[in-house]
Amino acid sequence: MAYLPRLLFLLPFFFASCSLEEDNREQMVNLQQVKDNPEAQLVNLNAAIEQTGSDGSLYARRSVVLLRKGELEQALNDANKAVKLTRNEPSSLFVKAQVLRTMGKPEEALPLALQAERNSYQSSSLYVLLGDLYLQRNDYQQAQAYLNKAQELSPDDEFAFYYKGRVQEATGDTARAMQNYRNALEQAPAFVEAQRELAGLLVAEGDFTAAKPFLASALKAAPKDGVLWYYKGLVQKAEQKPDSALQAFSRAVSLNDTIQGAHYWLGIQQHKLGNNEAAISHLQRAASYKGELKYMTNLASAYERTGQNGLSLATYQRLVEAEPTYTYAYQAISRIKSKLVKPKPDSTAVRQVQIQQ
Structure with a gap:
C-alpha cells in the first residue's frame, strides 16, 4: 500500500580481517529474527576497540550491533569512524548507507550505496538496498533493475521478493505483487x-x-x-x-x-452516531477522500449540525459540482442560504424593550 514500510533489516557484509557472519553468502537479515546476543557482541567489540582503537572494521561491526539495538545516532558515529579509518572501503560505505536508510535519510544513503557498488562491492544485500532506495524515489525502473541483480546472486532472497512486490504494487501490477509477497513468505513465513x-x-x-x-x-x-x-x-x-x-x-x-482511510471511516461512523465535532475532526484528516460524494455529504451535514453554515454551504456546492443530479444537495443549499440571509435580531432593540419592562 502507499506508505513507507517500517522494515528494520541488516545488511551483513564481510571484512578482509574478520567477518560478521560465518555464512558463505550475503543475505538480507530480518533484525527481529537475529538469534545472536547484541549485548554480548557489544561488550566484546568495546574491549577490542579499546585495545586497538584504529581498526575500522571493528567500528563497522559495532555500528551494525548498535543498529540492531536501534541506537541509530551511535551507529552512525561508528559508521563514520569506520569509513574514515578504512578510507572509504566499500563494506564500510555499505554499513553507513544502511544506517542512514534506517534513520529515514534515503537521499544521503543512496550516494554511499552507489559508491560501494562502484568500488566493486557486489552482494544481493547491496542490490536490495539500492532497490529500496530507488523505490523511495519512485524510480521504479531502476529499483526493478537492482532487485533483478539481487536475485541473480540470491534467487531465494525474501527481501528481493518483497521489494519486487512493492515495485509492482506501486505500478499497479497487483497480481504479480501478491505473488512476490507469497514468494517472500515461502522463504520467511514470519x-x-x-x-x-x-x-x-x-x-x-x-x-x-x-x-x-x-x-x-x-x-x-x-x-x-x-x-x-x-x-x-x-x-x-x-x-x-x-x-x-x-x-x-x-x-x-x-x-x-x-492513516487517512481510518480517519475517513471514523468520520463517517461518528457522523452516524451524531458526534459531529468528532466527525469533522476525522474527516478533515482524510483529505485524500475529499472528492468522494459520501465524504462531502457527511462533512457538509456535520458542519450544518454544528452551526458552521458557511463551511456547510461551500461543501454542498462542491458536492453538486461533482454530482449535478444530487437533489438533496440542492435542497440543503437552499436551506442553508435561507439561514445565512435571515436577519438577526437587533440587540439594541431587545435591550430597549427589556429596559421599558
Whole structure:
C-alpha cells in the first residue's frame, strides 16, 4: 500500500580481517529474527576497540550491533569512524548507507550505496538496498533493475521478493505483487511486512477470508502497527461488525495518525452516531477522500449540525459540482442560504424593550 514500510533489516557484509557472519553468502537479515546476543557482541567489540582503537572494521561491526539495538545516532558515529579509518572501503560505505536508510535519510544513503557498488562491492544485500532506495524515489525502473541483480546472486532472497512486490504494487501490477509477497513468505513465513502488504491487497480486492490469517499472524508479531489495525477494521466493517470496526480504526489512528482511510471511516461512523465535532475532526484528516460524494455529504451535514453554515454551504456546492443530479444537495443549499440571509435580531432593540419592562 502507499506508505513507507517500517522494515528494520541488516545488511551483513564481510571484512578482509574478520567477518560478521560465518555464512558463505550475503543475505538480507530480518533484525527481529537475529538469534545472536547484541549485548554480548557489544561488550566484546568495546574491549577490542579499546585495545586497538584504529581498526575500522571493528567500528563497522559495532555500528551494525548498535543498529540492531536501534541506537541509530551511535551507529552512525561508528559508521563514520569506520569509513574514515578504512578510507572509504566499500563494506564500510555499505554499513553507513544502511544506517542512514534506517534513520529515514534515503537521499544521503543512496550516494554511499552507489559508491560501494562502484568500488566493486557486489552482494544481493547491496542490490536490495539500492532497490529500496530507488523505490523511495519512485524510480521504479531502476529499483526493478537492482532487485533483478539481487536475485541473480540470491534467487531465494525474501527481501528481493518483497521489494519486487512493492515495485509492482506501486505500478499497479497487483497480481504479480501478491505473488512476490507469497514468494517472500515461502522463504520467511514470519515476514511481517510481507504479510501486511499481502493482507492489504487482499482486503482491497474484497477477499477478506484470505486476508484474515495474514492479518492475525502479523498483528500477533506487530501489535502496534496502525496499518494492520486499519486493515482489520476494514474486514470487520465488511463483516457487519461496526462496533469492532470502530475500535479497530480508533486503535489504528492512535498508533499512526496519518492513516487517512481510518480517519475517513471514523468520520463517517461518528457522523452516524451524531458526534459531529468528532466527525469533522476525522474527516478533515482524510483529505485524500475529499472528492468522494459520501465524504462531502457527511462533512457538509456535520458542519450544518454544528452551526458552521458557511463551511456547510461551500461543501454542498462542491458536492453538486461533482454530482449535478444530487437533489438533496440542492435542497440543503437552499436551506442553508435561507439561514445565512435571515436577519438577526437587533440587540439594541431587545435591550430597549427589556429596559421599558
